[in-house]
Amino acid sequence: MSVLPPTLRENRRYVLFRIITPVNPTQKEVYRSMAESVTALFGDAGAAKMHPAVVWSEGEYAIARCTRGYEKSLIAALAVVTKICGEPAAFRSVATSGTILSLKKKVVHEAADDAAYPGYLCAGKKVNNLSKENGHRYLTRDDIIKE
């Protein structure tokens, strides 16, 4: 099939989202989780109209693509993702744009200890100065100092 001229191509929108999960998923795994929730929420017909895809993924950020006019539906689908690779996860929408470049400018790489109120994920041996009774996985620096 020949490539369509620009005026006949469908317009697309891109959504930048943050992946909050203890694992480090690949782009394919992110796509699978997203596609699953799009199908669960809107069905195969809705997914076909929306054309969801993950076009970029780096660290905890990823960019998803959809047909113009379906951004809200895509954000809703991203919001209902609760698992990735069998681990609890959340996809948090950050921004919507017409170009990938402008979204990449909005990616903020946070240093672990620089923020005023950093949030720690205490899983396994990452934080080891907590008492044994403390079963919290998600806490802040102040929670640790308190102990």
Added chain:
Amino acid sequence: MITDACVYANNSSHTTLRRFALTAASCGFSRIIACDPAEDISEYAGVSILKGRLIGKLSGKAFFDAVKKTPAGTVVFVQAGENSFNRTAVTTKGVHLLTGISDLPKGGFDHIVSKMAAQQNTGVVLDFSRIIDPKTRRTALSRYDEILAFQRKYHFPLLIASGASECLGQRNITEIIALADLFGMTEQEVRSALDSLDGILSPKKTVEIVEERS
């Protein structure tokens, strides 16, 4: 103030109350209500934390006693039950919010409860964790659609809660608007629902003294 009407930061949760507040701040909220919290914190990361108490389906005197014994300054939630219980709960003085609507059978929340809620200024909580959970999603969307129709007619206060028991369950405002769109709630309605707690906790009086003359 933009409020998340309910998070469960109790002992069984893996997330501390501070972490809930921190996540709420990053999601654009300025206030959260922590239901039966394990810790006593009033503010963290610029987010004010209100204490909430959830009263389950109790019968007769036990219910009224539970409402009476709730300390001042605590937001009182009542778990919705049968139609007659909901009518009692909504009209009881001291009850602020009715929650658990999505678990009700069809007709559990009718036009009479709606009218009473509007008269008594009692809020109805839409728990978005029910939409996120695929098992309860269909029922929740259908119930919330019904409630929205009643709200548009009778104008009782509507509130939005993440209902999160982990910080991963909290959603930001853009996501809430997108999720609310699934059952036909407009952005304007979402924004007024996020901001409606003040109207419930300190309702407008019929007569207000503006200036006292000696």
